[in-house]
Amino acid sequence: MSLDQPTAEKPQADTPQTGAPIVLIAAGGTGGHLFPAEALAGALSARGILVDLATDERAARYAGQFPARKLHVLPADTVRGRSPMALFRTAIALGTGVGMGLKLMRHLKPAAVIGFGGYPTVPPLMAGALARRPTLIHEANGVMGRANALLAPYVTAIATGYPGICDGNPRLKAKAYHTGNPVRPAVREAAGLSFKAPQAGEPFELLVFGGSQGARIMSEIVPAAFEWLQPEVRARLRVTQQSRPEDIDLVRATYARLGVACELAPFFKDLPARMAKAHLVVGRSGASTVAELAVIGRPSVLVPLPHALDQDQLANATAIANAGGALLMPQDEFTPQHFAEELTRLANRPDQLAAMAEAAKAMGRADAAERLADLVIRIARITV
CATH class of the missing domain: 3.40.50.2000 (Glycogen Phosphorylase B;)
Known part of the structure; x- marks a missing residue:
């Protein structure tokens, strides 16, 4: 989908202290998730938008240099097996994380919630969708990962690193945008x-x-x-x-x-x-x-x-x-x-x-971070 088509829907939220909108970014602990999330955070910060980071306890250890105002740790877990006990443990962790995420939405009132894949993004994105905040996932790979595939039907928009990965599903294709993969300033x-x-x-x-x-x-x-x-x-x-x-x-x-x-x-x-x-x-x-x-x-x-x-x-x-x-x-x-x-x-x-x-x-798309920031601003209806 072209980036100049209109999208969603919700008004922005301002922080009481500064009047600046907050965008909550959710990312797992691998470079494939954190690097593009970091690039987006930089692009949003340059436009006067505050950025908070949500992740789980394990990924938080790798997020020390992330350019976020605050770090929010929510429980999450990946699917580690098909046994009833393994599925039960995963469901409990994700359910607890979603509950904590709903409390975070009421407190933070983010202008948008943005996920970059991995199971640590599921609780904040599901909480954002339930709280009727604008939500977006970014899929960096040429095929959609399991966490993003779980979230895709419920989010406001889908940004992709490669074109056409949502073409097989008309509902997802209608809200998919090829932004490319944001890269670090050093790149x-x-x-x-x-x-x-x-x-x-x-x-x-x-x-x-x-x-x-x-x-x-x-x-x-x-x-x-x-x-x-x-x-x-x-x-x-x-x-x-x-x-x-x-x-x-x-x-x-x-x-x-x-x-x-x-x-x-x-x-x-x-x-x-x-x-x-x-x-x-x-x-x-x-x-x-x-x-x-x-x-x-x-x-x-x-x-x-x-x-x-x-x-x-x-x-x-x-x-x-x-x-x-x-x-x-x-x-x-x-x-x-x-x-x-x-x-x-x-x-x-x-x-x-x-x-x-x-x-x-x-x-290559060297401007992918800016293209993704434009999309975030548009779905959140942020005025910059």
Whole structure:
């Protein structure tokens, strides 16, 4: 749906102290949820709108740097099994959270309640809908997650990172808006660095990361793949790699034996800047990773997390691969020999790397946070 169509319905709420409206953002504890939520919070704050954050106790530990006026902790739980006891425990946690959320709605009177996926968003969004506040969910992935699928019929509007994910349901499609995935300011800054493909004989910057569920396989496959490379390709490589602390010594020893220049760490705080310097990125395909690769415009080899119930990473990787911006490599095909073959081919094809970078960039929406903020302001009827 076009972003200039009118939507909902409720008047704004002002804080007694300042007269400024409050928007309540709900997000889980992963980067895929918190990063776009943080970007929206920044866009709303820049327009004079106060932002509070609602999440559960576990996710609250990761929200210390979130730009919110206040943090509200509501009970929540995910579905951990199909046994009656597991379902009962989940229902109790979510029901308690909704009850506390209704009290929060009466106290806070938010202009809108915005959710970014994950079960910690269910209580505040359900409470917002029951309290007849304007509500919106943002789905960052190429397929809707379970929590958002549960909430989608009840919310005022649905924002999506990819077009068309609600096309199969006319009721949801009627209130769906393709805003793109908001990215952090550091990503937008990194996007200013243009891509220059390395020519034959020039250094080749390779960035490898995988998050908490991907770093292990990257440490197993990527160093082993270098054993299959021709010496002239191997000599060009400059590797920056995320590795688990327990893997770093072995990975470093392998690279030292092969004569590969490397920088290893369990975590890189400046990952967007490192993406911008890379000639090729190897990683998982979470929504935030794919959105950042697209905004910065860098070619990638993406290895989706296998066996996920929603297959969200596969959907994300497929979308950017079909656009020509990435090479999709399922984990069962991500072998040292296969990766070495593809790395050799790309290292010898600067024209293809440049085309992939351009295709990725064409998918990116650097203004997604502003587009999402516009939608929030419109459904909440906030005057700025």
